[in-house]
Amino acid sequence: MLDIKDLTKVYGQFTALDKLTLQIGGGELHGFVGPNGAGKTTTMRILATLLLPTSGTAAIEGVDVVKEPKKVRQLVGYMPDFFGVYDHLKSWEYLDFYARCYGFSYAQRMRMIDQLLELVNLQDKRDVYVDSLSRGMKQRLCLAHALIHDPNLLILDEPASGMDPRARAEMKGILRTLKEMGKTVLISSHILPELSEMCDSLTIIDHGSLVFSGTVEALSRKMRGQAAVEIRLLPQQDESQLQAAAEELRQFPGVTGITRGEGCDLSVAYEGDEQGAADMLRKLLRAGVPVMDFHRPPMNLEKVFMEVTRDDG
Numbered sequence: 001m002l003d004i005k006d007l008t009k010v011y012g013q014f015t016a017l018d019k020l021t022l023q024i025g026g027g028e029l030h031g032f033v034g035p036n037g038a039g040k041t042t043t044m045r046i047l048a049t050l051l052l053p054t055s056g057t058a059a060i061e062g063v064d065v066v067k068e069p070k071k072v073r074q075l076v077g078y079m080p081d082f083f084g085v086y087d088h089l090k091s092w093e094y095l096d097f098y099a100r101c102y103g104f105s106y107a108q109r110m111r112m113i114d115q116l117l118e119l120v121n122l123q124d125k126r127d128v129y130v131d132s133l134s135r136g137m138k139q140r141l142c143l144a145h146a147l148i149h150d151p152n153l154l155i156l157d158e159p160a161s162g163m164d165p166r167a168r169a170e171m172k173g174i175l176r177t178l179k180e181m182g183k184t185v186l187i188s189s190h191i192l193p194e195l196s197e198m199c200d201s202l203t204i205i206d207h208g209s210l211v212f213s214g215t216v217e218a219l220s221r222k223m224r225g226q227a228a229v230e231i232r233l234l235p236q237q238d239e240s241q242l243q244a245a246a247e248e249l250r251q252f253p254g255v256t257g258i259t260r261g262e263g264c265d266l267s268v269a270y271e272g273d274e275q276g277a278a279d280m281l282r283k284l285l286r287a288g289v290p291v292m293d294f295h296r297p298p299m300n301l302e303k304v305f306m307e308v309t310r311d312d313g
């Protein structure tokens with residue numbers, strides 16, 4: 001669907017994008033993650049034919065973004081990170097304006113506007129002026145705008161930035177619907193956990209270079225070294241009981257360290273598998289350790305992100 005090879009963008013002396021190579025399959029919801037200045041917007045603008053690369057290639061369904069920009073624009077819907085909306089129009093008029101640009105008939109436009117407003121949950125704002133919409137609503141209206149020509153690939157640059165939790169949840173719902181419709185979606189953010197929840201696969205870039213690209217599972221596997229077990233003992237254990245529990249754990253294969261948390265909490269760095277974790281719990285209980293809570297925390301993606309984009313310089 002999307003094939004990027006050695007894509008490079010140099011602004012003056014500054015290399016914003018450095019030989020980025022990346023493939024995304026059709027129908028994928030693909031997250032594009034990186035810290036501020038990583039090169040996300042630069043990449044997306046090149047894909048949307050708004051910026052020329054310095055070198056390298058990018059093709060959407062085999063169509064080259066530099067050689068055939070007009071064809072690419074039919075295949076791509078782009079939602080920029082900062083967008084202007086015409087405030088003096090009503091929501092439906094705003095969409096109608098762009099639908100006219102694409103040459104749709106009146107009947108087609110009226111049908112499509114209703115469908116799009118429903119898709120982005122703005123049907124009750126149809127006759128409301130754009131300037132009285134909230135920021136999150138304007139973002140959804142822009143998404144509807146990006147969908148007018150029924151593109152196969154959607155490029156969304158931080159569509160959920162500044163949204164409250166409820167609006168984000170709604171955005172996730174909309175993205176799932178788009179996936180069900182068979183669209184391919186490339187969506188950027190600097191919030192890795194948020195993207196990992198809604199995407200099938202992820203690309204992480206930093207300083208214009210690829211750090212990781214693959215499924216969310218593959219990223220988790222890569223980071224398995226950071227696995228841990230969190231244990232909470234019944235409160236008010238005395239010091240000797242805590243020490244005894246820590247001693248039991250220390251002898252367990254795969255345990256590489258134990259950190260005391262607040263009160264009766266123990267955090268165990270553990271490299272074993274789930275069977276091993278079950279054996280560990282059994283051993284503690286047999287030894288009479290009063291375990292109240294025992295769990296493996298989900299991978300802390302924020303930590304992973306800090307780890308993989310760490311400044312080595």
Ligand SMILES: Nc1ncnc2c1ncn2[C@@H]1O[C@H](COP(=O)(O)OP(=O)(O)OP(=O)(O)O)[C@@H](O)[C@H]1O
Nearest residue numbers: 011014016034035036037038039040041042043190
């Ligand atoms: N027109 C330009 N001229 C010079 N440098 C630019 C230009 N546009 C972007 N840059 C630089 O290129 C780098 C990448 O910018 P880009 O906007 O692609 O990052 P980003 O990953 O989208 O960041 P953010 O998360 O802040 O949106 C930055 O260091 C930026 O300063």
Ligand SMILES: [Mg+2]
Nearest residue numbers: 040041042081
């Ligand atoms: Mg950006």
